[in-house]
Amino acid sequence: MVNLEVVLIELFVLILLAMIASMICKRFEVPVIVGVVLVGIAISNITINGQSLYSLLQLSQEENSAIFQVFAELGVIFLLFIVGLETPLSELRKVGKVAAMVAVLGVVIPFIGGLVLMLILQYDVLESLFIASALVATSVGITAYVLKDMGIIETIEAKAILGAAVIDDVLGLIILSMVSGIAEGSGASLLDIAAVAILAVAFVLMVMFVTYLIPKSRSKMKESGRGKGFHKHITPLPFALIVCFGISALASFLSLAAIIGAFLAGMLFAEFKDIWPAEEKLEPIKEFLVPFFFLQIGFMVNLGALTGGGVLLIAVLLTLVAIVTKWGGAWLGARSMGRGSANIVAMGMIPRGEVGIIVASIGLMTGVLTDSLYAMVIFMALATTIVAPFLIRWAVKRRGEWKGAFKGAPNKFKEL
Amino acid sequence: MVNLEVVLIELFVLILLAMIASMICKRFEVPVIVGVVLVGIAISNITINGQSLYSLLQLSQEENSAIFQVFAELGVIFLLFIVGLETPLSELRKVGKVAAMVAVLGVVIPFIGGLVLMLILQYDVLESLFIASALVATSVGITAYVLKDMGIIETIEAKAILGAAVIDDVLGLIILSMVSGIAEGSGASLLDIAAVAILAVAFVLMVMFVTYLIPKSRSKMKESGRGKGFHKHITPLPFALIVCFGISALASFLSLAAIIGAFLAGMLFAEFKDIWPAEEKLEPIKEFLVPFFFLQIGFMVNLGALTGGGVLLIAVLLTLVAIVTKWGGAWLGARSMGRGSANIVAMGMIPRGEVGIIVASIGLMTGVLTDSLYAMVIFMALATTIVAPFLIRWAVKRRGEWKGAFKGAPNKFKEL
Numbered sequence: 001m002v003n004l005e006v007v008l009i010e011l012f013v014l015i016l017l018a019m020i021a022s023m024i025c026k027r028f029e030v031p032v033i034v035g036v037v038l039v040g041i042a043i044s045n046i047t048i049n050g051q052s053l054y055s056l057l058q059l060s061q062e063e064n065s066a067i068f069q070v071f072a073e074l075g076v077i078f079l080l081f082i083v084g085l086e087t088p089l090s091e092l093r094k095v096g097k098v099a100a101m102v103a104v105l106g107v108v109i110p111f112i113g114g115l116v117l118m119l120i121l122q123y124d125v126l127e128s129l130f131i132a133s134a135l136v137a138t139s140v141g142i143t144a145y146v147l148k149d150m151g152i153i154e155t156i157e158a159k160a161i162l163g164a165a166v167i168d169d170v171l172g173l174i175i176l177s178m179v180s181g182i183a184e185g186s187g188a189s190l191l192d193i194a195a196v197a198i199l200a201v202a203f204v205l206m207v208m209f210v211t212y213l214i215p216k217s218r219s220k221m222k223e224s225g226r227g228k229g230f231h232k233h234i235t236p237l238p239f240a241l242i243v244c245f246g247i248s249a250l251a252s253f254l255s256l257a258a259i260i261g262a263f264l265a266g267m268l269f270a271e272f273k274d275i276w277p278a279e280e281k282l283e284p285i286k287e288f289l290v291p292f293f294f295l296q297i298g299f300m301v302n303l304g305a306l307t308g309g310g311v312l313l314i315a316v317l318l319t320l321v322a323i324v325t326k327w328g329g330a331w332l333g334a335r336s337m338g339r340g341s342a343n344i345v346a347m348g349m350i351p352r353g354e355v356g357i358i359v360a361s362i363g364l365m366t367g368v369l370t371d372s373l374y375a376m377v378i379f380m381a382l383a384t385t386i387v388a389p390f391l392i393r394w395a396v397k398r399r400g401e402w403k404g405a406f407k408g409a410p411n412k413f414k415e416l
Numbered sequence: 417m418v419n420l421e422v423v424l425i426e427l428f429v430l431i432l433l434a435m436i437a438s439m440i441c442k443r444f445e446v447p448v449i450v451g452v453v454l455v456g457i458a459i460s461n462i463t464i465n466g467q468s469l470y471s472l473l474q475l476s477q478e479e480n481s482a483i484f485q486v487f488a489e490l491g492v493i494f495l496l497f498i499v500g501l502e503t504p505l506s507e508l509r510k511v512g513k514v515a516a517m518v519a520v521l522g523v524v525i526p527f528i529g530g531l532v533l534m535l536i537l538q539y540d541v542l543e544s545l546f547i548a549s550a551l552v553a554t555s556v557g558i559t560a561y562v563l564k565d566m567g568i569i570e571t572i573e574a575k576a577i578l579g580a581a582v583i584d585d586v587l588g589l590i591i592l593s594m595v596s597g598i599a600e601g602s603g604a605s606l607l608d609i610a611a612v613a614i615l616a617v618a619f620v621l622m623v624m625f626v627t628y629l630i631p632k633s634r635s636k637m638k639e640s641g642r643g644k645g646f647h648k649h650i651t652p653l654p655f656a657l658i659v660c661f662g663i664s665a666l667a668s669f670l671s672l673a674a675i676i677g678a679f680l681a682g683m684l685f686a687e688f689k690d691i692w693p694a695e696e697k698l699e700p701i702k703e704f705l706v707p708f709f710f711l712q713i714g715f716m717v718n719l720g721a722l723t724g725g726g727v728l729l730i731a732v733l734l735t736l737v738a739i740v741t742k743w744g745g746a747w748l749g750a751r752s753m754g755r756g757s758a759n760i761v762a763m764g765m766i767p768r769g770e771v772g773i774i775v776a777s778i779g780l781m782t783g784v785l786t787d788s789l790y791a792m793v794i795f796m797a798l799a800t801t802i803v804a805p806f807l808i809r810w811a812v813k814r815r816g817e818w819k820g821a822f823k824g825a826p827n828k829f830k831e832l
Contacts, residue, residue: 002482004489008665008674012658019654026649063482066418070483073420233442237703238435242428249424258424281700287653288701 002063010057010064017043018291031389033145033294040298054299072296075289076141076354077262078282081244083144083162084266085279086153089211092163092267095156099163102333106164106349107171109329110135113321121314126183127373130363133179134377135322136172139353140165141259141293142385146392147348157341160334161348162263169260169355170200176359177255183368196255203254207247207264214271231275240278243269257355300357301382305375315379322380323387326350340399347395351388356381418479426473426480433459434707447805449561449710456714470715488712491705492557492770493678494698497660499560499578500682501695502569505627508579508683511572514761515579518749522580522765523587525745526551529737537730542599543789546779549595550793551738552588555769555801556581557675557709562805563764566812573757576750577764578679585676585771586616592775593671599784612671619670623663623680630687647691656694659685673771716773717798721791731795738796739803742766756815763811767804772797 021035044054058064092099114135118128143161147153174197181193244265251261269278306312330349334342360377363369369377437451460470474480508515530551534544559577563569590613597609660681667677685694722728746765750758776793779785785793 002485004486004674005665005668007486007489008493008661008668012661012665015654015661016658019651019658022651022654023649063479066479067483067486069418070420070423073423077424233439235435235438237700238431238438238707241704242432242435245424245428245431249421249428252421252424258420281703284653284697284700285704287697288657291654 002067006058006061007064007067010059010068013057014039014043014068014295015291018295031146031393032149033142033389034386036291036294037298037386040295041301041303042298043295044299044301045303059299068292068299069296071289071292073258073293075286075291075293076259077244077248078286079141079144079148079290079293080259080262081240081266081269082279082282082286083148083153084263084268085270085273085282087159087162087263087267088270089208089267091159095160095163098160098334098337100167100333101336102160102164102330102345102349103167103171105329105333106138106326106346107136107168107175107329109332110322110325111175113325114318117318117321123373126368127370129179129182130359130368131318131373131377133172133175134352134356134359134363134381135318135325136168136175137352137355137359137381138165138168138172138326138349139257139259139351139355139381139385140263140348141353142351142388143348143392145290146389150393150396152396156337157344157348160337160341160345164330164333164345164349166204166260166263168349169257170197170204172355172359173197173200173255176362180362180366183363183366200254200256203251203256204260204264207268211264211268211271214268218271231272234276236276236278237281239276240269240282257358297353297382297385300378302375302378305371306379308372311372311376312379315376315383318376319380319383322352322384323350326384340395344392344395344399347388347391350391351385352381353385354381356384418483422474422477423480423483426475426484429473430455430459430484430711431707434711447562447809448565449558449805450802452707452710453714453802456711457717457719458714459711460715460717461719475715484708484715485712487705487708489674489709491702491707491709492675493660493664494702495557495560495564495706495709496675496678497656497682497685498695498698498702499564499569500679500684501686501689501698503575503578503679503683504686505624505683507575511576511579514576514750514753516583516749517752518576518580518746518761518765519583519587521745521749522554522742522762523552523584523591523745525748526738526741527591529741530734533734533737539789542784543786545595545598546775546784547734547789547793549588549591550768550772550775550779550797551734551741552584552591553768553771553775553797554581554584554588554742554765555673555675555767555771555797556679556764557769558767558801558804559764559808561706562808566809568812572753573760573764576753576757576761580746580749580761580765582620582676582679584765585673586613586620588771588775589613589616589671592778596778596782599779599782616670616672619667619672620676620680623684627680627684627687630684634687647688650692652692652694653697655692656685656698673774713769713798713801716794718791718794721787722795724788727788727792728795731792731799734792735796735799738768738800739766742800756811760808760811760815763804763807766807767801768797769801770797772800 017039018036021039022032025032025035042053043057044052046053048056054060059068111132114132115128118131140161144153147158152158174193177193177196244262247265247268248258248261251264252258306315326349327346330346331342334345337345357378360369360374360381363377364374433455434452437455438448441448441451458469459473460468462469464472470476475484527548530548531544534547556577560569563574568574590609593609593612660678663681663684664674664677667680668674722731742765743762746762747758750761753761773794776785776790776797779793780790
């Protein structure tokens with residue numbers, strides 16, 4: 001049996017600290033998430049009598065750690081599902097070409113950049129390949145949060161980022177399975193890798209195709225009068241949850257990111273908005289859970305792991321390469337949108353988040369990455385995630401100054 | 417690291433089955449919770465190739481089990497917090513006398529009834545005392561859910577039940593600490609027990625006193641113009657969560673039920689409804705989590721444990737005594753409200769739920785209860801909880817026929 005009293009105390013302390021941090025951030029006009037991530041870093045790195053606050057709060061205890069990991073993951077899943085609900089497939093298709101360019105260039109250039117850097121630093125080829133794969137990933141959670149928070153999730157730039165993130169995830173999966181194949185030396189033939197890739201692409205296309213078919217089949221059903229009133233027997237919230245968790249689990253099963261599944265699920269469910277309105281109910285659940293996602297990012301920062309000879313220096317170098325190459329690649333891909341918009345899209349693609357961390361863990365488990373290389377990748381994944389809100393907001397502001405404010409959200413910037 | 421893919425699959429399966437069960441229940445006009453509890457029982461008792469669905473879904477895996485226990489517990493905590501939000505202290509005070517009578521008689525009579533039954537059945541005194549203590553507990557979670565679902569949580573009967581549940585919890589704690597003291601033989605002197613009791617009473621009275629003071633101090637602050645506008649810097653949802661989890665944890669720390677703390681916290685927070693409206697945001701979070709509470713009740717039912725010689729018979733006997741004595745005691749306490757109302761209140765006090773289960777676990781851990789006695793108490797706690805929705809709805813209907821429907825909810829009965 002889990003000790004529920006301890007969990008209640010943990011919830012009390014974490015939400016209290018997150019709220020105080022948010023209030024301070026608002027006062028000094030710093031993005032709220034940064035404050036919450038810093039609370040997470042403080043909890044896992046401040047020690048009292050040799051014990052971190054993290055373990056004093058019993059958060060290191062296996063069951064409690066599992067609980068807050070699940071809260072964190074569900075937080076981003078709800079976030080991306082809601083973003084999907086607000087993204088009509090038709091609008092995503094409009095940015096299809098640009099998104100593909102952003103994704104491809106935003107994958108190729110960081111991969112080459114990472115590979116070259118590591119080879120220059122005299123790491124061996126396999127290690128370098130793995131690190132390069134970790135630079136490929138994009139985790140769109142933080143970006144989606146920032147754009148939604150600024151009230152500009154419905155702009156063309158946001159759509160391009162979301163579309164690119166979906167394609168990016170598929171490309172990243174292909175690269176990762178190739179590199180893992182090389183690492184394991186044996187089994188993974190080109191055929192296996194092709195199978196992984198085809199399954200992932202088929203999954204994404206199938207969900208999109210179903211989403212595309214729904215309005216047509218619904219209008220046909222309406223004409224023929226079949227299925228009339230049946231939907232009233234279904235309660236919106238549980239049904240939305242079933243669709244969301246089902247498709248997220250399937251995406252995860254196919255080695256894609258669960259949040260990409262949640263985003264696609266949201267787009268699909270959006271086609272039923274009129275008969276099953278669930279958005280208003282999902283919003284508060286997200287509001288409850290999403291701070292745990294930002295806290296979790298902070299929990300994973302181990303400042304101690306970066307003290308050994310030169311590790312921090314290389315980690316910072318790696319982070320700079322990660323930022324510059326992703327920005328450059330994505331910017332080139334999006335340049336047809338105009339400089340200001342391309343800048344926003346490119347900044348939005350920078351965070352590596354949990355996707356980068358997953359790649360690093362696979363590297364550690366297969367024995368390719370040493371502990372210090374692992375720590376560097378984690379540093380890069382987290383650092384790119386933490387700086388992203390600043391960069392995105394800066395890019396939005398800059399473009400606002402160039403072209404005048406966005407439609408529909410002209411005075412949002414000051415409030416943030 | 418917890419396996420998030422598995423958790424997503426579990427969420428998908430559990431919510432899907434719960435939704436199907438709900439739809440079937442609605443079709444046949446059976447309370448929805450009964451269907452969800454049955455799903456839980458089925459999952460933990462149906463076996464395929466010797467493995468229960470529960471373990472096939474990896475729900476028996478320690479971390480996953482912890483996650484769903486927390487979901488379940490948070491579900492009732494949110495439920496009782498919201499019920500507290502809808503219960504002004506002033507109205508609870510109106511029913512104070514009746515509630516006290518209901519609580520006292522609803523504690524004394526089941527205790528004597530349980531003790532006599534077990535002594536007749538030739539159990540030894542200590543065992544009998546423990547079983548009798550388990551009969552004392554009231555868990556108001558299911559009752560609150562049913563009354564809220566029927567739209568009659570604001571009636572005088574609901575207030576009497578809630579008030580009695582608070583007092584009941586304190587009385588139950590006193591009895592449990594006395595019996596545990598006897599069981600441990602040594603330490604627990606009368607002084608220790610008095611200390612436990614005084615702390616619990618002081619806690620309840622203090623929270624109520626603060627709740628009572630708030631409106632006065634707020635109107636004073638308004639007059640003097642101090643603190644004006646400060647509340648705008650605080651976001652309602654996190655603040656409500658902090659108050660809820662803080663007071664629930666404190667209640668749990670003082671050996672009271674966490675849900676009693678949540679109820680008191682809700683009453684306190686209700687005084688700030690105008691400046692921090694959180695109810696609309698809490699409602700969907702509850703809707704998401706509360707089904708896991710009902711599933712959890714089902715998970716704990718081990719049909720296999722009741723097969724041994726005569727165990728089931730005694731368990732059924734115990735359950736009947738639990739129902740009749742609690743109903744009788746509470747009815748006597750509430751009879752000044754009129755027969756119909758007293759009947760509703762008495763039915764509402766019947767479920768023992770997790771409070772009864774906690775008593776049983778203490779008995780098992782201290783070595784007083786054997787496995788089969790433990791199984792009997794669990795059976796009683798669950799059976800009283802599962803029959804409660806039927807009994808409560810029957811009592812409400814019956815009183816509706818006697819006196820005409822309740823004010824404000826005249827046509828609610830048919831819908832359920």
